[in-house]
Amino acid sequence: MFAMRMKLAPQIIKRESFKPIYIHGKRQGLTFALQLAYYRGHYLSDIDSLEVLIDGKKIPDEAVTFELNGKEMPLYKLKYAVTEFWRQDDLAQLHLLLPNGLSGQHEIGLKLMLRIPYMQIGPGHTFMPLDSGETITITLEGEKNE
Numbered sequence: 682m683f684a685m686r687m688k689l690a691p692q693i694i695k696r697e698s699f700k701p702i703y704i705h706g707k708r709q710g711l712t713f714a715l716q717l718a719y720y721r722g723h724y725l726s727d728i729d730s731l732e733v734l735i736d737g738k739k740i741p742d743e744a745v746t747f748e749l750n751g752k753e754m755p756l757y758k759l760k761y762a763v764t765e766f767w768r769q770d771d772l773a774q775l776h777l778l779l780p781n782g783l784s785g786q787h788e789i790g791l792k793l794m795l796r797i798p799y800m801q802i803g804p805g806h807t808f809m810p811l812d813s814g815e816t817i818t819i820t821l822e823g824e825k826n827e
Contacts, residue, residue: 692716694715695716695772698713701782708782708783711777711782716769720769725763726761733775734788735783742755748776749765749774750771789816790815
């Protein structure tokens with residue numbers, strides 16, 4: 682499938698933003714920031730697909746929440762967020778619940794497909810897809826007392 686690609690920032694996934702999530706004193710996930718790779722911004726309801734992969738394995742949607750402007754929501758609610766606008770220079774946060782957390786070197790993949798609602802293409806009047814994904818390799822520190 683053809684998708685428009687515009688990478689306006691050097692990083693979509695912000696390497697310096699990775700932090701562990703602790704629940705009851707135990708590492709149970711991680712959070713990181715991401716930036717939209719399109720100059721006009723988008724309503725969250727224009728997100729057609731959002732997936733997070735770690736070492737090629739998809740993290741279940743129910744283990745991922747998306748946060749923007751102080752509002753956190755599960756992935757299935759993004760299509761209903763018709764008034765939440767993600768500007769290109771705003772950082773969103775992804776929060777992943779992962780049993781036992783994550784440490785060491787890993788490949789983090791983000792599949793983020795948006796539809797550009799003002800750009801109709803094709804005979805069926807589908808909308809231009811925008812690929813705002815990225816894959817990086819990152820090394821995460823382990824617990825200090827492990």
